[in-house]
Amino acid sequence: MLIQGMGTTDTLANVHQESLASFAGEMNATNDRQRRLIKRLYEQTTIENRGSVLINSSDPEMEEISAASKLSGFRSFYASTAKNGKMNNPTTCERMAMYERKALPLAVDATRQALIEAGMTAEMVTHVVIVTCTGFASPGLDIRLIHELGMKVTTERTAIGFMGCHGAVNGLRTARAITQADPSQIVLVCCVELCTLHYQYGWDEQAIVANSLFSDGAAAAVVTGDIEVNSTCPDKTTNLPNIMSFKTTVMPDSENAMTWRMGANGFLMTLSPTVPNLVKDNLFEFIKPWLLKHGLMTDDIQGWAIHPGGPRIIRAVEKALSLPDHSGDISRNILKKYGNISSPTLLFILKKLINVKRPRPWVALAFGPGLVIEAALIT
Secondary structure (H helix, E strand, C coil), rough: CEEEEEEECCCEEEEEEEHHHHHHHHHHHHCHHHHHHHHHHHHHHHCCCEECCHHHHHCCCCCCHHHHHHHHHHHHHHHHHHCCCCCCCCHHHHHHHHHHHHHHHHHHHHHHHHHHHCCCCHHHCEEEEEEEEECCCCCCCHHHHHHCCCCCCCCCCEEEEHHHHHHHHHHHHHHHHHHHCCEEEEEEEEEEHHHHCCCCCCCCCHHHHHHHHHHHEECCCCCEECCCCCCCCCCCCCCCCCCEEEEEEEEECCCCEEEEECCCCCEEECCCCCCCHHHHHHHHHHHHHHHHHHHCCHHHHEEEEECCCCCHHHHHHHHHHCCCCCHHHHHHHHHHHHCCCCHHHHHHHHHHHHHHCCCCCCCEEECCCCCCEEEEEEE
């Protein structure tokens, strides 16, 4: 299955992690000791900036607005004072209403970029696969994206929900099944997440960790079977990345290490500190036979697209597979620049590998509730 084009929302309004740590100190801490712990935890993420649909954008014709002005959107949504003097904690219904308003523009932006890079028009797309775990509505993003971009009303649709950070792999696997069944099909995979709509209050360490990592964004890929597709792009290369194999496993004794459940006030994450060790202990035995089946060893892999669940996850992968310390640097840079965007993040990393013309083969790795490892081999 060939990747014909990719697009990402890399211009989403963002704010510095230090400002978000200060906001978390107000929202989650009750004393100075807790505020210091939050500041340290946010620093340890190595994230510099995170994007959110709740952050106010600067006027392009004016100087950059202050962090306080940017965060006013956060405050108005999360911290407005009610009559009883307590902070307003938006209900899940209110958060889903915000998702409906804010998700479509991100999906449209990423998809348009992917179509332009592929040299294709929206009318050429035969299937849309939407991946998201942070919001739901019906009619959903699939229908709205078809209407917004002028795709054919006969475009077939698949929605993949609640798969978490490895959702992009699930979406790409679905696209491969479609193109294998009919090589003439053109599939759009679009991952959209608005993680910052699920900010949680109070002194709960796992919730604070989640608050410190996740951000918003979208990424899209246009994929086809292993055939030539008419393209309007004059610079189109024939040496396109080919996703040739997928692999998945559920790690033993890990079901509660990472969870993502609906609550009355947003979706609730548990994130055990044991996750990096579970990855380190299980990854090699998962990867080795799969690569050998394709005549490869870890030393043959030229690019590693590691989902950056956090800096400890990237390091755990490097240690588990005895990789050079720099193997996860693109993942680290994406984490630093954007934060963890959940399912779109892996596509951000793959797009970067394409842009820097990293020699192939590549392996994409992502981890999600279950605890599940998802992998893709790209040649």
